[in-house]
Structures are given as C-alpha cells and as structure tokens.
Amino acid sequence: MGFVTAVGHAFLEFVAAIGRISLFAASALSHCLRPPIHVRQLARQIVEIGYFSLPVVGMTALFTGMVLALQSYTGFARFNAEGAVATVVVLSVTRELGPVLAGLMVAGRIGASMAAEIGTMRVTEQVDALTTLSTNPIKYLVVPRLIAGVAMLPVLVLIADVIGVFGGFVVGVYLLDFNPASYLRATWEFLEPIDVISGLIKAAVFGLLVALMGCYQGYQSRGGAQGVGRATTNAVVSASILILLSNYVMTDLFFS
Amino acid sequence: MNPDAAPPKLALSGVTKGFDGKQVLRGLDLSVGRGESVVVIGGSGTGKSVMLKCILGLLQPDGGSIRVDGRETTRLSGSDRTVLLRQFGMLFQGAALFDSLPVWENVTFALIQRGVLTRKQARAAAPEKLAAVGLRPEVAELMPVELSGGMQKRVALARAIAAEPEIIFFDEPTTGLDPIMGDVINELIVSCVKKLGATALSITHDMASARKIADRIAMIHEGRIIWSGPADTVGDSGNPFVDQFVNGRAEGPIRMPVTKRFG
Numbered sequence A: 001m002g003f004v005t006a007v008g009h010a011f012l013e014f015v016a017a018i019g020r021i022s023l024f025a026a027s028a029l030s031h032c033l034r035p036p037i038h039v040r041q042l043a044r045q046i047v048e049i050g051y052f053s054l055p056v057v058g059m060t061a062l063f064t065g066m067v068l069a070l071q072s073y074t075g076f077a078r079f080n081a082e083g084a085v086a087t088v089v090v091l092s093v094t095r096e097l098g099p100v101l102a103g104l105m106v107a108g109r110i111g112a113s114m115a116a117e118i119g120t121m122r123v124t125e126q127v128d129a130l131t132t133l134s135t136n137p138i139k140y141l142v143v144p145r146l147i148a149g150v151a152m153l154p155v156l157v158l159i160a161d162v163i164g165v166f167g168g169f170v171v172g173v174y175l176l177d178f179n180p181a182s183y184l185r186a187t188w189e190f191l192e193p194i195d196v197i198s199g200l201i202k203a204a205v206f207g208l209l210v211a212l213m214g215c216y217q218g219y220q221s222r223g224g225a226q227g228v229g230r231a232t233t234n235a236v237v238s239a240s241i242l243i244l245l246s247n248y249v250m251t252d253l254f255f256s
Numbered sequence B: 001m002n003p004d005a006a007p008p009k010l011a012l013s014g015v016t017k018g019f020d021g022k023q024v025l026r027g028l029d030l031s032v033g034r035g036e037s038v039v040v041i042g043g044s045g046t047g048k049s050v051m052l053k054c055i056l057g058l059l060q061p062d063g064g065s066i067r068v069d070g071r072e073t074t075r076l077s078g079s080d081r082t083v084l085l086r087q088f089g090m091l092f093q094g095a096a097l098f099d100s101l102p103v104w105e106n107v108t109f110a111l112i113q114r115g116v117l118t119r120k121q122a123r124a125a126a127p128e129k130l131a132a133v134g135l136r137p138e139v140a141e142l143m144p145v146e147l148s149g150g151m152q153k154r155v156a157l158a159r160a161i162a163a164e165p166e167i168i169f170f171d172e173p174t175t176g177l178d179p180i181m182g183d184v185i186n187e188l189i190v191s192c193v194k195k196l197g198a199t200a201l202s203i204t205h206d207m208a209s210a211r212k213i214a215d216r217i218a219m220i221h222e223g224r225i226i227w228s229g230p231a232d233t234v235g236d237s238g239n240p241f242v243d244q245f246v247n248g249r250a251e252g253p254i255r256m257p258v259t260k261r262f263g
C-alpha cells in the first residue's frame, strides 16, 4: 500500500512539474514576441552560447567524425562495404550525432551556467530587485537566453557538421588510404538537403530545451547554495533527457 | 473618518500570508500617510520582510487588502504592476546588488531601464548619486564583490532612491554599518524623505535609528501590528511587548524559544 502511495505521489509530482514548466515556457515565449528586447543581454548570451561553446562542440565533432570513419571502416570491411565510409560519416554526423552531441555538450556547459547564475540571483533576491526597478525578470533574464539558445545552436551544429566530416576525411585519407577526391565525392553524392536541414531544426529545438530548463530550474531554485546546486544538476539532467526524447520524436517525424 | 480626506498613501488591512502551513502574517493592519515616515520594529522572523514583499507583489498575500493611494493592488499583475512599482524604491535587507554589473550601472539601473538616462549619461551621473550616500566617485567603476558589506548597503541605498520614488522601503538600512555611518544613513533617510516628500516605511532593530527616522513607530508581533504611536512615545508606551523590545530584555511577554542549558 505504501508503495502504491509513493508511486502515485511521484506521478502527481511529475505531472505538476510538467504543468509548471509549461506555464513558465508559455509566459517566457509570449515575452519573446513582445518588445522591448534587452539587446545587450541578448548580445552577451549570443557570445556566451555561440562563441564560447565553439571549442567544446568543435572537439566533440572532430573526434566523433574520426571515430565514425574508423569504426565503420573496420565494421564494414566484414562484408566488403568499406566504400560506404564517407556516406556513413556524413549522414551520421549531419542527421544524428552533430545535433545530439552538440546539444548534450551545450546542456552541460550552458544549461548548468544558466541555472547557477539565475539561481544565485534568485536566492540573493537580485531577481526581486529587478522587479522593483521596473524590469520584468523574465524579459531581462530568460528571453535573451531563449533567443540566443534557439539562434546559436543551429550555427554551432552547422560548424560541427563541417568539422565532423573533416575528421572523417582526415582518418579516411591519412589512415585508411582513401583517395581524397573520391572520399569527398562520396561524401557529397548521397547527401540530401533534408539531412542537414533536419539536423539544424533539431539543433534549434535542443537550444530551446537547454535554455528553457536552465532558466526554469534557476528561476525556481530556493534555499541558498544547496538549492542552486540542485537546480544546476536538475537543469543538466532534465535538458539531456528531453534532448534524447525529442530527438527520437523528431527523427520519427522527419524520416518515416 | 472624514470622507473628503485623501486616502493614506499606503493602507494594509487584514493581510495574511503563510508558507507551507506556517502562518507568518495573521491579519496585519497598517497605514502610512503621505509624506509620513513609519518604522516597523519587531523580533527576528516575525514577518517584517514578508510584509514589504507582499506590498511590492513579490509575494502574493493569502488574504486581506493592500491599497496604494486608495487603489487595491493585491490582484495587480503584469504591466499594471510594473507601472505601480515605478513609484516604489526598495532597499533589500541583503543589498541584492546585481553582481554582474558595475556599481554605476547598479545605481542607475532603473533610470536606464525607464529610458530616463542613456548609459553614457548614467555613467556620468553615478558619482553624484554615490556621493549622496558617502561613497567616493572611484567606487562607481568597481564590481559589487569588490565592496565591503557596508559599502554594498550604501550602494543599494543609492540605487533605491536614484529614481526619486514616492514610496521608499528600507529593510534594515543600518545593520552591518559602523555607528557613525549608521547615523549618516539615518540622516540621509530623513533628508531624503523630506526633500523628495517621499513616504517611507522602514524596518529596523536599531532603536536609535528608529527614533531618528520615524514619525511613527509600529510594533509587529506574531504577524500583527500590536502597537503603533508617535516616535517619541515609544519609551513609555505602557505596552509590555514594546517595553521589552525597546529595552532589549530577555524576560517579558515575548518568549524566545531558546533552551536554557546552563544553570
């Protein structure tokens, strides 16, 4: 009986959390559409998300492209399909690994810092102070982060696509002795616009999810340093899970 | 009451607020006249800060009415609330400076946000605002973390009054300051209220400060105002709660839940 109560309680808590997040998202998104937009804050977030995430996302893409080439070569050699390496690399990177890995890395980097920054502002009453200084905290803190997240993740993923393919190319040409020209031709040959575009759309959704969870968890945090710590963890975990879940749903929508 | 008289600047009646079943405000009544300076005294944790946050709408009261210039404000939200808050200034108990912005931008934040000053003008105007609270112009370029606690408090004070609000709340303006600076701040609050013709509602534990800045003193206990009267009568109020608080005695009707372990 106790077990059933506990499960029921957890379930209700889960539904309530979804409700709270939806309300928060609706209010934040409606503020995105109404002026004023705090341009300086937006610029700061664009630099923070777009520029400072480049090294992390670039490294991730590079090694992913390299390992994909290596794995598919050794794997496909079993049925003499080594020629498909270039195609496998480019399709995997653009359709799946580019957006998902970039999303997860950004969730760890940006989602955590958003939750920590807004959470600290919340527990030190800086969020309340904004309100008393005629500034809507959602507009000032949340809107710039959401817009920057949605706008910058596709840019990051586009760069990651190029770097990932380049990683595969390097391994293919220098380690596996592919002819550079024919490797590049194979890369282009079966690539369709939808492969890249679907990846970029996924990236925009992931950017929204990361920023939303970072802001929401920070905004809700209570109770000092411990509360902010919990908010940070929750932001990263919930954003990561939502990324993987929405990735499946979107893949299903795009390709089946 | 004379029906033709203007309503008080601020009128709270029967305000209640609780957190997770713990009742903090239990029907609080308080009114502050235009241009009046009221100081609320009371023990730690009796809900003084919660009262200010309810008036500002940072916390939603569970019940009761809060009127500003006779207008009910408890249900206001969104842009109506923003407009209302333009006439308020608030000094937070913990200063609550924006730690990502330099001091000058903190002080002039409301003026920049409301479009009264450009950022360039604001930067030029900041030293004057800081001088008013006894800070030197160099402070303007520092970040809040580089300031001592007392300096942060003074910057927060400068920020609260920068936009010359009509109603100013001071939540423990002198705690954490040395006695001399404490008195400077007291004088500043008095002159600010006089000069701006502002209405002030302050909270303090410091009786010297209370006597200096208050026209009227009110005592809060267990979520209600239990006494209120002119500042100079607080010493002989005849109310045992007020007497105990003013004289700072552990013995009296107010019981602190402290276990005696010695003796």
Ligand SMILES: Nc1ncnc2c1ncn2[C@@H]1O[C@H](COP(=O)(O)OP(=O)(O)OP(=O)(O)O)[C@@H](O)[C@H]1O
Residues within 6 Å of the ligand: B019, B024, B043, B044, B045, B046, B047, B048, B049, B050, B051, B093
């Ligand atoms: N956001 C909140 N959530 C839960 N409880 C709260 C919250 N804010 C205040 N409280 C509780 O309300 C009570 C009154 O708090 P408040 O901050 O108003 O005290 P205070 O009178 O200002 O005390 P002090 O003089 O120490 O500042 C406290 O018991 C506190 O635990």
Ligand SMILES: [Mg+2]
Residues within 6 Å of the ligand: B048, B049, B050, B093, B171
């Ligand atoms: Mg307080």
